[in-house]
Amino acid sequence: MGGVCGYIDGNVEKCSVDAGYFSNTLQNARGYIGGIAGELNGRIDICSAMFDDGLERTIDGASYMSSFSVEGNSDIGGIVGSVAGGGISNCKYDGQSISTVGFYRANVGGIAGHVNTNEVTIVEEPENSDMISKCFANVDGILYGETNYDIQMLALLYTNVGGILGFAEGDDKANASNLIAVADRVSSAATRPTPYSGDIVGRIDDDAMDFRSVYSYSSMSKSAVNTTTGAEGYVVETGTPRTITNI
Numbered sequence: 001m002g003g004v005c006g007y008i009d010g011n012v013e014k015c016s017v018d019a020g021y022f023s024n025t026l027q028n029a030r031g032y033i034g035g036i037a038g039e040l041n042g043r044i045d046i047c048s049a050m051f052d053d054g055l056e057r058t059i060d061g062a063s064y065m066s067s068f069s070v071e072g073n074s075d076i077g078g079i080v081g082s083v084a085g086g087g088i089s090n091c092k093y094d095g096q097s098i099s100t101v102g103f104y105r106a107n108v109g110g111i112a113g114h115v116n117t118n119e120v121t122i123v124e125e126p127e128n129s130d131m132i133s134k135c136f137a138n139v140d141g142i143l144y145g146e147t148n149y150d151i152q153m154l155a156l157l158y159t160n161v162g163g164i165l166g167f168a169e170g171d172d173k174a175n176a177s178n179l180i181a182v183a184d185r186v187s188s189a190a191t192r193p194t195p196y197s198g199d200i201v202g203r204i205d206d207d208a209m210d211f212r213s214v215y216s217y218s219s220m221s222k223s224a225v226n227t228t229t230g231a232e233g234y235v236v237e238t239g240t241p242r243t244i245t246n247i
Contacts, residue, residue, distance in 0.1 A: 001032070001033045001081075002033070002034045002036055002037035003017030003037075003049055004037060005036075005038075006039070007032075007039045007040075008036075009041045010042040011042050011043045011045070012036070012044050012045070012047065013043075013044070015044075016047065016049070017036060017049045017050065017051075018050045019051055020054065030073045030074065030105060031074040032080075032113075033070055033074055033075070034077045034079055034080040034112070035077070035078050035093055035095070036049055036080060037080050038080075039082050039084060040085075040086055040088070041085045042086040043087055044079065044086075044087075044089070044091060045088075045090050045091070046089075046090045046091070048093075049078055049079055049091075051094075051095035052067075052094070052095060054067045054069075054096040054097065055069065057069055057099070059099045059141075060099075060142060060146075060187050060189070062142075064099075064141040065140070065141060066097045068097070068100075069097075070101075071100070073102040073104055074106065074113070075105070075107040075112075075113035076098055076100050076107070076113045077093075077114075078109070078137050078139070079111050079135070080111070081112070081113050082114040082115070083114070083131065087130060087131040087132060088112060088132050089132070089133045090133075090135070091136075093110055093138065093139070096139070096141045097143070097144070098110070098139065098144070099143070099145070100146070101146045101148070102147050102148075103147065103149050104147055105147065105159075106146055106160075106188070106190075107145065107159075108160075108162075108188075108202075109143070109161070109162050109165040109166040109201075109202070110137025110138075110163050110183065111132060111165060111179070112164070112165050112166070113166045115132070115165060115169075115174065115209070116169055117168065117171070117173065117209060131175060131176055132164065132165065132176040132177075133176065133178055134178045136179075136180045136181075137180070137181045139183035139184070140184070141183070141184055142184055143161050143163065143183050144189075145188045145197075146159065146188065146195075147190045147195075159189070159195035159196065160196045160203040161195075162181075162197065163199050163200050164179050164201060164214070168201060168204045168208045168209040169208050171206070172208070173209070174208060174209045175209065175210050176210070176211045176214070177212045178214070179213070179214040179215070180216070181199060181200055181214075182216070182217050186198065186199065188202065199216035200214050
C-alpha cells in the first residue's frame with residue numbers, strides 16, 4: 001500500500017503525495033506500507049510525502065498525532081515500506097508519527113521500513129550507486145514498532161525502528177549516504193527477542209549496509225534496550241552501538 005503505488009517495478013521520479021493520514025488493520029498477513037510505495041523493485045527519485053493532518057493516538061504511553069498507524073505485521077516507511085531492489089534518492093518525508101503494532105513483524109523507518117540487499121543493482125551513474133541517498137526524514141512525533149508474539153520462534157521475529165531505516169538484511173553489501181533524520185522519539189518494544197532502535201537505522205544484519213555522511217537532529221529518546229543516544233548518527237548492530245560519520 002502506497003500513496004502512489006502499492007508495488008513499483010521500475011523507476012518513478014518527481015512525484016509528491018500530500019494527505020492527512022494513513023490508518024489500516026492487517027489480518028494475518030504481512031503488509032508493506034509507504035508514503036510513495038508499499039514495495040519497491042526499482043528506483044524512486046526526487047519524490048516527497050507529506051502527511052500533516054493525522055489522528056491523535058496513544059503510542060508507547062504518550063499522546064501523538066499519527067500519520068501512519070497500522071495494526072498488523074508490517075514494514076512501514078515514510079517513502080517506501082520495503083525495498084526489494086533498486087533504491088531511493090533525493091526524497092523527503094515530512095509528517096507526523098509512524099507506528100505499527102504487529103504479531104511477529106514491525107520494521108519502521110522515516111524513509112524505509114526494510115531493505116533486502118540481495119538484489120542490489122550496480123549502476124553506472126555514481127549518484128545512483130547508493131541504495132538510499134540524499135534523503136530527509138522529518139518526523140513530528142515518534143517512530144515506533146512493537147511485536148507481541150510470546151512463542152520463541154526467533155527466525156520469524158523482527159522489531160526494528162530507525163530514523164531513516166528500520167532493518168537492513170541480505171548477503172550483498174549496499175551503501176547509504178547523505179541522510180538526515182529528525183524525530184522526537186525513536187522507540188521499539190517486543191515480548192521477545194530484543195527489539196532494536198537507532199537514530200539512523202534500527203538494525204543491520206550481517207553487515208548488509210554501510211552508512212556514511214548521516215546526521216540525526218533532536219533529543220531522541222529510545223525506550224528499547226541496546227541503543228545509544230547522541231547528536232551524531234548511530235547504528236545499533238546486534239546490540240553493539242557503532243558511530244557513523246556525521247555530515
